[in-house]
Amino acid sequence: VQVNLELGHRATYRKKPTPEGFTHDWSVFVRGPEGNNAAHFIDKVVFHLHESFPKPKRAVKEPPYEVSESGYAGFLLPIDVYFKNKEEPRKLHFQYDLFLYTDMPVNNIRPERLTFNNPSEEFRRRLIKGGGVSFTYLDIQYSR
Structure with missing residues (x-):
């Protein structure tokens, strides 16, 4: 079964830095492509922020x-x-790569296609x- 995910982030440059010196507001996310609810197969997502953040x-x-x-x-x-799988994986x-620009907002999406063999x-x-698509052996043979 093949299923698509999107990893991405949005970031904007602040007009005035915060008292801590922060110059950007950002959000990072994992989701299914538009119209697909990844919650059917995702149990949780753990974001490991830089160690300088509280509770990274x-x-x-x-x-x-999503984390903002x-x-x-x-x-x-x-x-x-x-x-939400009892077996591997x-x-x-x-x-x-959570990158930031100073001259324009960021709206980045990185598509990921996952293949689960014999789930x-x-x-x-x-x-x-x-939103996953099931492929049988015959589907693969006819697509060549």
Whole structure:
């Protein structure tokens, strides 16, 4: 079963920095593409913010899977996506580049296509409900 996810972020440059010196407001997210509800197969998303943030490990258990903060610099942001799956894979790890611009807003989306080979019937149903597409051996043969 193949299913699509979107990792992304939005960021805006503040007209005036905060007292802490933060120059940007930003939000980072994990979601299904438009019209697809990833909550059918995602259990939780853990965002590992830079260690300078209070409580840098942020777990989001319900949609929207999103964290919003203010800061002054971009950083590499590890993201763990946990699935409603009793078998492996139970989670996937992504490295996300949360970059910032000073001269314009950021609206970035990174598409990810995930393939689950031979998922359990229960997890397969969850993936299909969340917008996944099932491919059988015959589908692959005819598509060549």
